[in-house]
Amino acid sequence: MTGTPAAFWxxxxxxxxxxxxxxxxxxxxxxxxxxxxxxxxxxxxxxxADGWLVAAHATxxxxxxxxxxxxGGRAFSFGAPGCTMSCSFCQNWQVSQLPKGGGGPPxxxxxxxxxVAAAVESGCVALAxxxxxxxxxxxxxxxxxxxxxxxxxxxxxxxxxxxxxAVVAALSPHLAGVNIDLKAWAPARxxxxxxxxxxxxxxxxxxxxxxxxxELTTVFDPQQWADEREFAGLSAWxxxxxxxxxxxxxxxxxxxxxxxDGVPVNAETLRAGREAARxxxxxxxxxDADEAGRTTxxxxxxxxxxxxxxxxxxxxxxxxxxxVCGQALPIVAA
Numbered sequence: 001m002t003g004t005p006a007a008f009w010x011x012x013x014x015x016x017x018x019x020x021x022x023x024x025x026x027x028x029x030x031x032x033x034x035x036x037x038x039x040x041x042x043x044x045x046x047x048x049a050d051g052w053l054v055a056a057h058a059t060x061x062x063x064x065x066x067x068x069x070x071x072g073g074r075a076f077s078f079g080a081p082g083c084t085m086s087c088s089f090c091q092n093w094q095v096s097q098l099p100k101g102g103g104g105p106p107x108x109x110x111x112x113x114x115x116v117a118a119a120v121e122s123g124c125v126a127l128a129x130x131x132x133x134x135x136x137x138x139x140x141x142x143x144x145x146x147x148x149x150x151x152x153x154x155x156x157x158x159x160x161x162x163x164x165x166a167v168v169a170a171l172s173p174h175l176a177g178v179n180i181d182l183k184a185w186a187p188a189r190x191x192x193x194x195x196x197x198x199x200x201x202x203x204x205x206x207x208x209x210x211x212x213x214x215e216l217t218t219v220f221d222p223q224q225w226a227d228e229r230e231f232a233g234l235s236a237w238x239x240x241x242x243x244x245x246x247x248x249x250x251x252x253x254x255x256x257x258x259x260x261d262g263v264p265v266n267a268e269t270l271r272a273g274r275e276a277a278r279x280x281x282x283x284x285x286x287x288d289a290d291e292a293g294r295t296t297x298x299x300x301x302x303x304x305x306x307x308x309x310x311x312x313x314x315x316x317x318x319x320x321x322x323x324v325c326g327q328a329l330p331i332v333a334a
Contacts, residue, residue, distance in 0.1 A: 003046030006038055007139050008167060016040050019164050020135060021084040022199040034194070036099030037082035037136055049080040049136040052107035054095045056115065058122035060312030064130055064158050067286055067296065068247045069177050069213050070334035071306055072313040075156060076119035079131030080140070081107055084162050086194035087183070088258040089219070096132045097257075112144040116151050125334045126176070130158035135167055145174035158217075161200040168206045177213030177332070179249075180204050185233040189224065205241050213332050214246055220287075221253040222269050231273070235280045245330045247284045250274055284330075300327035 008020045018025045018033050025033035032039040037049040056078040061070055064077070081098035083090070090096055094104030119127050127148055129137060134157040141155070148155055154176035161180040182200070184190050190197040208214045216238065225231050238246060250273045255262040267289035274293060277285040287293030294308035305323050307315040322328055 003039060003041055003048050004050045004139070006045040006047040006050075007142070008164070008170075009045040016043075016045050018045055019166055020138060021162050021164055021167075022196060023084065024164075032099070034086075035082045035084050035133070035136055036097075037080075047136070047139060048099065049082050050139050051080075051109055051111060053078050053080055053110045053115075054098065054105055054107050055079055055131055056110060056118065058119070058124050061126060061128070061156075062294075062308055062312045064128050064156065064179055065217065065249050065251075065286070065288075066128075066156060066177060066179060066213075066215055067249070067294075067306070067308070068215060068284070068329075068331045069156070070125045070154070070332060071316060073125035073334045074123060075126040075128040076115070076122055076124040076153075077128045077130050078110075078115065079129060079134070080137050081132060082136045083133045083160070084135065084195070085133070085160050088192075089221070089253065089255075089262070090257045091254070092131050093257040112140065112147050115144065116147045116153065119148075119153055120151050124153065126154040126156050128156040128158065133162075134159050135163050135171075138167055138171060141171055141174060149174075160195070161203045162195045163199070163203045165202070165206065168203050168210075172207060172210040172212060175207075175212055177215070178207050179215040179217055180207070181217050181219070182234060182238075183219065184224065185230045185237075186227075189230075201237065201241075208242055208246075214242065215249065216242075216246060217249040217251055219253045220250045220265055220270055220273050222263075222265055225273065231276065232280075235277060235282065239281055244281050244283045246282075247286065248277060248282055249286045249288070250277070251288050296329070296331075298323040298325060298327050298329070301325040305329065306331075 015026045027040045061073045061075040083096035094102045098104045157178045254264040270287040270289040274285045283299040296306040
């Protein structure tokens with residue numbers, strides 16, 4: 001990967017402060033930030049994530065996961081190496097940690113024009129940055145956005161939410177939706193993940209306030225979420241700041257990366273988490289345990305409105321975007 005000039009930085013005496021994420025890394029000549037891809041070269045900040053992609057292919061939009069955005073559509077998914085966090089259980093560590101020895105496939109340069117053309121040719125309705133942290137592609141996104149808009153493609157992020165206010169403000173106008181990882185509630189748990197809670201919550205609220213479609217994902221680790229205060233705290237924050245209609249995905253935790261000796265989560269635990277969230281007032285809670293956990297239920301009559309398998313929609317029973325009972329559903333059309 002070769003470096004190109006980066007945006008989102010400022011001078012800090014004889015050093016440079018990167019302002020992409022809340023780490024605000026202060027870097028001297030030759031030093032790279034905690035993400036591993038933003039580095040000072042010849043007195044300016046450069047990025048090695050600008051157009052160097054580790055994956056680029058069409059997938060069902062539900063696999064991101066986006067359940068309330070263009071159901072049944074396809075998203076052209078891509079990602080670049082690097083991450084602003086350091087989760088011990090990272091399920092994409094080969095590419096998220098590639099700049100720091102992750103051992104994943106070598107990245108390939110791909111222009112925004114080529115990416116848009118491939119998405120259109122694949123019949124996609126959206127471009128989705130996923131697999132790694134999309135904010136590291138900020139400069140690429142600013143060039144990609146007008147091309148995608150001209151082609152009628154929505155722009156989506158699967159993000160950890162650990163993003164500076166400046167980046168949220170600069171890129172929100174170019175995004176249609178975000179799925180944000182809310183990984184914990186207790187501040188100490190966030191610290192163990194290499195981040196902090198408040199910036200993630202602030203970014204999540206800011207994306208919603210900007211009018212973006214927002215979905216949330218929480219990897220369900222039973223050791224962590226067995227603490228009722230942890231689950232209740234996160235649930236209450238979501239209900240207060242985003243409301244009961246935001247889709248909340250409780251996904252299966254499994255051993256990986258530095259936590260390879262852990263115990264995988266069983267389906268019963270995920271079902272119990274879903275029922276606890278629904279009992280607290282969340283209307284659209286999903287798990288990846290089984291078909292029932294992927295099904296959208298009407299909050300008015302309880303009917304199964306959208307049935308999903310592991311790879312997308314199996315059955316869509318909506319009529320005019322509503323349940324057959326007439327209940328409006330917070331789902332964005334393609």
